[in-house]
Amino acid sequence: MNDSMSIPHLILNASLVVQLVMLLLLAASIASWVVIFQRSFALARARKAQKSFDERFWSGIDLNELYQDVPEQYEALGAEHVFRSGFREFNRLMPKTRSSEAVLDGVQRSQRVALSREEDRLNSHLTLLATVASASPYIGLFGTVWGIMGSFQSLSLAQQATLNTVAPWIAEALVATAMGLFAAIPAVIFYNRLSAIASRLLGEYEDFAEEFHSILHRNLQGRGSNPTA
Amino acid sequence: MAKRTRRVGYGLPVVLAIGVHVGVLLLTMLRLPDSDPTPSSSSVVQATLVSDVTATDQAQYAQEARARAAQRQAEEQAQAQAQQAAEQQAQQEQEQQRQAAEQQRQAEAEQAQAAAERRQQAAQQAAQAKAEAEREQAQAEQKRQQAEAEKQRQAAEAKKQAEAEKQAEAEKQRQAEEAKKQAEAEKERQEEEARKKAEAEKQRKAEEAKKQAEAEKKRQEEEARKKAEAEKQRKAEEAKKQAEAEKKRQQEAAEKKRQAEAAAKAAAADALNDSIESEQERIANAQQSNQASNNFINLVKRAVEDRWHLPANAGGGLVAQIRVRLGPSGELLAATVTRSSGNASFDRSATQAVEAAAPFRELQQLDAGLQRRFRDFNLKFTPGDIQ
Numbered sequence: 001m002n003d004s005m006s007i008p009h010l011i012l013n014a015s016l017v018v019q020l021v022m023l024l025l026l027a028a029s030i031a032s033w034v035v036i037f038q039r040s041f042a043l044a045r046a047r048k049a050q051k052s053f054d055e056r057f058w059s060g061i062d063l064n065e066l067y068q069d070v071p072e073q074y075e076a077l078g079a080e081h082v083f084r085s086g087f088r089e090f091n092r093l094m095p096k097t098r099s100s101e102a103v104l105d106g107v108q109r110s111q112r113v114a115l116s117r118e119e120d121r122l123n124s125h126l127t128l129l130a131t132v133a134s135a136s137p138y139i140g141l142f143g144t145v146w147g148i149m150g151s152f153q154s155l156s157l158a159q160q161a162t163l164n165t166v167a168p169w170i171a172e173a174l175v176a177t178a179m180g181l182f183a184a185i186p187a188v189i190f191y192n193r194l195s196a197i198a199s200r201l202l203g204e205y206e207d208f209a210e211e212f213h214s215i216l217h218r219n220l221q222g223r224g225s226n227p228t229a
Numbered sequence: 230m231a232k233r234t235r236r237v238g239y240g241l242p243v244v245l246a247i248g249v250h251v252g253v254l255l256l257t258m259l260r261l262p263d264s265d266p267t268p269s270s271s272s273v274v275q276a277t278l279v280s281d282v283t284a285t286d287q288a289q290y291a292q293e294a295r296a297r298a299a300q301r302q303a304e305e306q307a308q309a310q311a312q313q314a315a316e317q318q319a320q321q322e323q324e325q326q327r328q329a330a331e332q333q334r335q336a337e338a339e340q341a342q343a344a345a346e347r348r349q350q351a352a353q354q355a356a357q358a359k360a361e362a363e364r365e366q367a368q369a370e371q372k373r374q375q376a377e378a379e380k381q382r383q384a385a386e387a388k389k390q391a392e393a394e395k396q397a398e399a400e401k402q403r404q405a406e407e408a409k410k411q412a413e414a415e416k417e418r419q420e421e422e423a424r425k426k427a428e429a430e431k432q433r434k435a436e437e438a439k440k441q442a443e444a445e446k447k448r449q450e451e452e453a454r455k456k457a458e459a460e461k462q463r464k465a466e467e468a469k470k471q472a473e474a475e476k477k478r479q480q481e482a483a484e485k486k487r488q489a490e491a492a493a494k495a496a497a498a499d500a501l502n503d504s505i506e507s508e509q510e511r512i513a514n515a516q517q518s519n520q521a522s523n524n525f526i527n528l529v530k531r532a533v534e535d536r537w538h539l540p541a542n543a544g545g546g547l548v549a550q551i552r553v554r555l556g557p558s559g560e561l562l563a564a565t566v567t568r569s570s571g572n573a574s575f576d577r578s579a580t581q582a583v584e585a586a587a588p589f590r591e592l593q594q595l596d597a598g599l600q601r602r603f604r605d606f607n608l609k610f611t612p613g614d615i616q
Contacts, residue, residue, distance in 0.1 A: 007257045026250070033246030034239065042237040159558035159593065182253070 010172045015150050021143030021176050025136055029183035032132040035125045036190040043197045046078055046122065050204055053080045057208075063087060063215075078118060078201070079208040085114040086209070090216055100220035107216055111209045118205055122198035126191060133187035140180020147173025295515040296508070303504030310500030314493035321489040322482075329478045336474065340467050347456050354452060358445035362438055369434040373427055380423055387412050522599050528591050529553075529608070537582035539612060540574040547572055549579045549610045555603065561587030567607060579610040 011022060056066065057079075067087050070076070076084045089110035093103045151169025158165040391412060398404065550568035555561060564583040566576045592600055 008254070030243075030246050030250060033249050034242045037242030037245045038237055038239055041242065045237060156560065157556055 007175060010168070010175050013168075014147065014172045014175070018143045018147045018150075018173065018176055021139055021146070022179055025139055025143075025176070025179040025183050028132045028136050028139075029179070029186075032129055032183060032187040032190075035128050036186065036194070039125060039129075039194045040190070043122070043194060043201065046201055047197070049080070050078050050201060053078065053083075054204075054208070057083070067091075077121070079205050081118055082111050082114045082205055082209045083212055086111040086212055086216070100217075103220060104213070104217055108213060111213065115202070115205055115209060119198075119202050122201055123195065126195055126198065129187045129191040129194070133184050133191055136180040136183040136187070137177075138180070140177040140183075143176025143180070144173040147176060296512060299508040299511045302511075303501075303508050306504045306507075307497070307500050310503075311497050314496045314500075317496070318486075318489045318493050321492075322486060325482045325485045329475075329482060332474070332478065333471070336467070336471060340464070343463065344460060347460065351449070351452055351456060355445065355449050358441070358448070362441050362445075365434065365438065365441070369430060372430060376423055376427060380420065383419065384416060387416065518596075518599075521595055522603065525589075525591055525595055525599070525603060526606075529586070529589055532586035532589070533582050533608065536585035537610070538578055540572070540578050547575050547610075547612060549576050551579050551583055551608045551610060552605070553583055553608055554605050555587075555589060555592055557592075557600070557604075559587075559589040559592035561589075570610075575610075579608075582610075583608065 011019070014022065067084060070084075075081075086107045090103060090107045093106045097103060147169060151166060151173060154169060155161055155166060391409060547570040548568070549566060549570040549572075552563075552565050552567040553561070554563045554565075561584060564580045564587075566580060569576050592603060595603065
């Protein structure tokens with residue numbers, strides 16, 4: 001067991017450029033893990049909220065009651081956000097126009113805006129994971145190449161080109177690549193997983209928006225035949 | 230109903246992320262990678278030095294420098310030896326004084342010994358005289374013992390005769406009684422005579438012993454007188470001799486001082502000769518140590534010459550000097566043109582020849598000092614030759 005070949009020892013004895021690369025990779029890894037945890041919690045919470053809202057919406061509750069059963073300063077998220085923006089636009093347009101198409105257009109537009117915001121919210125910081133996943137192997141590779149350059153420079157000064165003279169340098173250089181992969185692999189895995197969850201949630205939101213839109217459309221068609229309803 | 234805190238904070242994720250990294254780091258520290266160090270292989274390049282000596286500029290410079298150093302050392306040694314010679318003179322004088330004192334003591338001791346020997350001789354003579362007196366006394370005692378033995382034998386014979394007469398002639402008791410009376414009378418007479426003789430002998434012997442003792446005493450006294458006189462004469466003679474010896478010693482001391490001064494001068498001359506010899510030896514040693522460096526220089530020259538391709542336009546009279554700097558194992562660190570020949574292609578061919586000939590692994594076989602010297606040297610390139 002050679003203590004000089006332990007990974008912390010190698011990191012501490014690396015050249016400055018390689019150490020900077022390692023520091024960058026460590027920061028990227030920590031940031032990616034922060035994003036992984038934060039997104040995991042946020043998406044899990046969003047799924048839970050979506051599930052509860054879905055149950056409430058389809059429980060036969062009156063839409064006005066559902067819309068008004070909300071405290072002040074409350075920022076709705078997810079499908080609820082889509083529902084509230086659409087219903088608010090519907091309520092605002094209903095007194096101003098008798099054209100059902102204009103009302104439905106306005107509702108659809110406001111729902112599209114809400115969906116876009118929800119998509120942006122769900123996918124926020126996932127780009128960081130994508131960046132870390134794609135860039136950190138290259139950064140690590142740069143550190144490795146730099147370290148191997150240093151190793152060959154020192155090899156030219158060594159008397160005998162044995163494996164002993166080369167091995168510490170190579171190991172030290174390869175630590176950079178290892179750190180790059182260590183940062184990139186979880187970032188790739190969780191980026192795919194989290195983006196899949198986010199896109200599924202977004203799909204659910206869109207489904208809900210279409211269903212809500214169809215409900216409003218049904219109501220408007222009913223009102224068109226019976227305007228006093 | 231609805232959750233008030235929909236937004237997820239970053240505090241817990243940061244803590245968890247740092248926890249993940251610390252855990253991974255701990256795992257790597259716990260499981261240290263075991264990479265057995267491979268044993269270092271033996272030397273890859275093994276070059277042999279060819280032993281032929283040609284003097285190079287550097288070697289000559291080195292020799293000159295060494296000769297100068299040797300001269301300085303010789304001068305210092307000569308001074309030191311002169312000081313040593315002066316010290317030796319002082320020591321010699323001190324030793325001479327000590328020797329003179331010791332000679333005086335020895336002479337006195339010899340005189341005392343001679344006196345003691347004389348006394349011993351006198352004592353021996355007295356002892357001889359005493360021994361002679363004792364021998365005479367012992368002879369007298371023997372005579373007495375012989376006389377007594379004769380008396381006993383005679384008495385025994387007389388008794389036997391008497392008993393035989395009594396047995397043979399029981400009747401003739403009277404005759405026997407008479408014979409007994411006669412025998413007793415004879416015995417008494419004989420005994421008295423023997424006693425008288427013994428007493429006379431004793432008196433004579435005592436007188437003789439007394440005479441001898443007196444004679445011995447006289448002789449001893451005479452001898453003592455003679456010895457005392459002889460000792461007085463000898464002491465006077467010895468005093469004279471001592472006075473003469475002291476004069477001689479003073480003269481000898483003066484002579485020794487002169488001799489020591491001469492010896493010091495001779496020693497100084499010898500020291501000069503020695504320094505010259507040691508200088509020559511050092512020059513010889515320097516030449517021997519230069520042999521290895523010459524070999525190295527020759528190897529370098531040969532290797533560079535083999536790889537030197539003269540450019541086509543290189544005429545005669547071109548001289549380029551290349552400064553060669555080597556690493557500790559003989560690898561080339563830099564080959565720079567210190568003095569250009571004016572022909573760029575010529576200079577380039579020279580540097581390329583040095584680069585092609587490197588590395589010079591033979592540097593490792595030199596001594597540490599020589600290694601340091603040959604880590605940086607100049608090579609002079611002229612068409613047809615490298616110096």
